[in-house]
Amino acid sequence: MNLPYNLSKRDLIWHALIFVSAFTALVANLIGLLNGISVVIPHLLYIPVVIAAYRYPKRGLFLAGCISGTYFLMVILVAGNSFSTLVEALVRTIVIIAIGGLIAMLSSRLRERQDLYQGLFYNSEAGSILVRNTEQGRIIEEVNHKASSLLHRMASELIGAPLTTFWSRDSEQDMFSRLNTEGAVYAIETVFLLPDGSFETVLVSAASLPPGRTIITFVEITRRVYAEKALKAANDKLNLLSRISKDHIQRTVDQMVETVKNADAHCNDTVARGFIDQMRVLAKNITHQIFLTESYKNLGISPPAWLGVQQILESGITALTPGSVSVRFWTERLEIYADPLLKDVLIHIAENAISHGIKIRNLIVTYHEIPEGLDLIFEDDGIGIPADKKQRIFGYDAGVHAGIGLFICREILGVTGMTITEIGTEENGARFVIHVLSRGYRIEGTGEDAPARSLLVSQATAGLRGARHTSGTIVRELCTAEFPVAESLWTDYHQTKGDPVTDRIYAGFLDGEAVSIARCRRHPDGFEVDAVYTPAIHRGHGYAHAVMWGLVEACGHEPLFMHSLKNLTGFYSHFGFVPIKERELPPTIHERYAWAGGNMEGADVCPMKRYPLQ
Numbered sequence: 243m244n245l246p247y248n249l250s251k252r253d254l255i256w257h258a259l260i261f262v263s264a265f266t267a268l269v270a271n272l273i274g275l276l277n278g279i280s281v282v283i284p285h286l287l288y289i290p291v292v293i294a295a296y297r298y299p300k301r302g303l304f305l306a307g308c309i310s311g312t313y314f315l316m317v318i319l320v321a322g323n324s325f326s327t328l329v330e331a332l333v334r335t336i337v338i339i340a341i342g343g344l345i346a347m348l349s350s351r352l353r354e355r356q357d358l359y360q361g362l363f364y365n366s367e368a369g370s371i372l373v374r375n376t377e378q379g380r381i382i383e384e385v386n387h388k389a390s391s392l393l394h395r396m397a398s399e400l401i402g403a404p405l406t407t408f409w410s411r412d413s414e415q416d417m418f419s420r421l422n423t424e425g426a427v428y429a430i431e432t433v434f435l436l437p438d439g440s441f442e443t444v445l446v447s448a449a450s451l452p453p454g455r456t457i458i459t460f461v462e463i464t465r466r467v468y469a470e471k472a473l474k475a476a477n478d479k480l481n482l483l484s485r486i487s488k489d490h491i492q493r494t495v496d497q498m499v500e501t502v503k504n505a506d507a508h509c510n511d512t513v514a515r516g517f518i519d520q521m522r523v524l525a526k527n528i529t530h531q532i533f534l535t536e537s538y539k540n541l542g543i544s545p546p547a548w549l550g551v552q553q554i555l556e557s558g559i560t561a562l563t564p565g566s567v568s569v570r571f572w573t574e575r576l577e578i579y580a581d582p583l584l585k586d587v588l589i590h591i592a593e594n595a596i597s598h599g600i601k602i603r604n605l606i607v608t609y610h611e612i613p614e615g616l617d618l619i620f621e622d623d624g625i626g627i628p629a630d631k632k633q634r635i636f637g638y639d640a641g642v643h644a645g646i647g648l649f650i651c652r653e654i655l656g657v658t659g660m661t662i663t664e665i666g667t668e669e670n671g672a673r674f675v676i677h678v679l680s681r682g683y684r685i686e687g688t689g690e691d692a693p694a695r696s697l698l699v700s701q702a703t704a705g706l707r708g709a710r711h712t713s714g715t716i717v718r719e720l721c722t723a724e725f726p727v728a729e730s731l732w733t734d735y736h737q738t739k740g741d742p743v744t745d746r747i748y749a750g751f752l753d754g755e756a757v758s759i760a761r762c763r764r765h766p767d768g769f770e771v772d773a774v775y776t777p778a779i780h781r782g783h784g785y786a787h788a789v790m791w792g793l794v795e796a797c798g799h800e801p802l803f804m805h806s807l808k809n810l811t812g813f814y815s816h817f818g819f820v821p822i823k824e825r826e827l828p829p830t831i832h833e834r835y836a837w838a839g840g841n842m843e844g845a846d847v848c849p850m851k852r853y854p855l856q
Contacts, residue, residue, distance in 0.1 A: 264290035295345035306342020572796030574719035685740035687722030717792035760786035767827035
């Protein structure tokens, strides 16, 4: 009953104010007109118009028209014989109506904004408190229903009370100190005191509002904190149990290895020695599986991060013991957003190929961008994996040659949405493909969200990293910070410049010095190989062959186009390039040779294409 009564009383006050101000202004103008005064007094009409338009914005224009129309009618009746007075009154009437309309529009927008913020404040699922700074301290000016519910207090108990009613003074002062420094604070964990003496844990955010006010929002996380503590306690106990089990199993394995060693030393039977060797291999497999399960135990403990694929692979190359297998990584600028255990995954896949592959001579790691993201490819030239085993090798019980290792690799990759498959062809080698989602990878140096890395090693040391070619050169892709190395070689080659956004540049190094260079440039509709250049002083040693070998191996999963001088088509044919018709070139690549006027053959240029690896 009180709410309708209060609203009615408030409306009566506004109605009376509008009526009295309008009546007073009109009577004053009537008296003025009767006494020949038509200036100054009409300004009183703005008062009721502004009040009416502010209080009733939807009817503001109508009320302004009524008030100004009444005034204009009085002018006609009293001073209708004065043309100048009528014109002046008409202009003033139009101005009054315009002011009323403007005030009504602004007031309407203000009301909409007010309703919006009130709706957000009172209907938020988070507790909201409006605090006002006073001489007595910070006083609660308004609370929403959620805040009073979370604090277990009535809104009437909180309004007008200090924050220290439920918040310790030290915590309050700390939060407002940060607020004064940073302008806003987000998700600070703190505790509030409840009326029964218990505490609840909350996440508090705050922002300053003029004049001297602060909006505080909070959500209760007590149950989440208890659950996290319980989960941590359970995880600690499981880790302890796992560590105890691992230590006992490892001790047993060590004893098995020692027993096998002693048996081998005292056994002269050839057949028995075969069984002993098999037991030694099985013991080694158990040790490896213990290591993998230890890795899986740590899955998800650390947050995902941007990880450099090349750095991971190169750091693990010493552990791979490749022997006669040539291992080549072409992932210099690739970074993947993943669980830190990605390192164990990549090393295990490479190690799995080297250890269990048959007749393998080369292991190559490359990547291939596709519309759905990126494929990171591990491929070898062994005998491959039979079609009926391609899925089984990722199962938990796949057997000694994969089993728990690839199963755990798949689980680790799945944490950040990656998948792994094997798509190789039997008798032609295995090909493991890790598919990375579009937002899960970046190419170093291609933009603000993929910043360039600083060069952390000397140029001489950097020249020792990469794949060794038969010419004796070390070939690798340049990171963004090393693009000046290529540009210094290109100084005598049309002053060519590199662009990290579109270019992948491959250099051949001899004794730490770059001796040859080649580029693969991404166009909107294709990939072009160009700027293959060796300074005159280094020609004749096969260095250009080396950089083309590296570029093609790294980028060979893309269709590659180029414009070759006719006398070099034989050279490029060694890398799979074949002559094509000029019209077969993608438009943006073709445009680079528009100067040839559609007659590249006459310009001694031959378009060529290399079809992607299958």
